[in-house]
Amino acid sequence: MVYLLENLRAYEFSSLEESSYFLLNLFLKAKKLKLNIALAGGSTPMHLYSLMSKYDFPNFRFFLTDERYVENTHKDSNYFNVSKFLKVEPIYKTGDILKDCAVFSDTIEKHPIHIALFGIGEDGHSASIFPDKKIPHRCKNTLISQSKDHNRISLSEEAIANVCQIIFFVSKTKKDIVYKLLTKKDTIANEFIKTYHKKPILIFDGFSIIL
Helix, strand or coil: CEEECCCCEEEEECCHHHHHHHHHHHHHHCCCCCEEEEECCCCCCHHHHHHHCCCCCCCEEEEECEEECCCCCCCCCHHHHHCCCCCECCCCCCCCHHHHHHHHHHHHHHCCCCEEEECCCCCCCECCECCCCCCCEECCCEEEEECCCCEEEEECHHHHHCCCEEEEECCHHHHHHHHHHHCCCCCHHHHHHHHCCCCCEEEEECCCCCC
């Protein structure tokens, strides 16, 4: 089912497998293009990344949307989990969070993101921008945020606003937050949408939205 909403194009699937294959086919259709793609961490997109690992994407350069500031071998590292399937640029490099924030910002300046895949957390956060907005440091394209578990480095709102295509990818475990996204419109994802120059895509599975 496809929903053409005021600020979103929403695609509903019956399972995570179906939604993952839909995104895989989108990437396969674009594989001849030179694209910079920012990938989300979390459990939902890992099946997609596993499917993508079976194909070559020589023209794609993969980055992360955000990262917990832990070593790249840490179990909570997005790099650690995504790099099991795809060759992705790490954010944690030096152990100096201010320096790595600046390096990531410079990298995005040189390689603007064409497609960004975001999740939406149970608290409404996307990337590593949280509702409480604890952001102690900013660079042009990146920022440092604080969460209850780790300090994080994330794409900034400015960088996200300049992405060519934003995709929100969520599973049936996030039914409540998707409903909040579409009705109350007070998640961080809604803030991205307000400053974005065209309609993001929402991919979800396992439940029907009621508007």
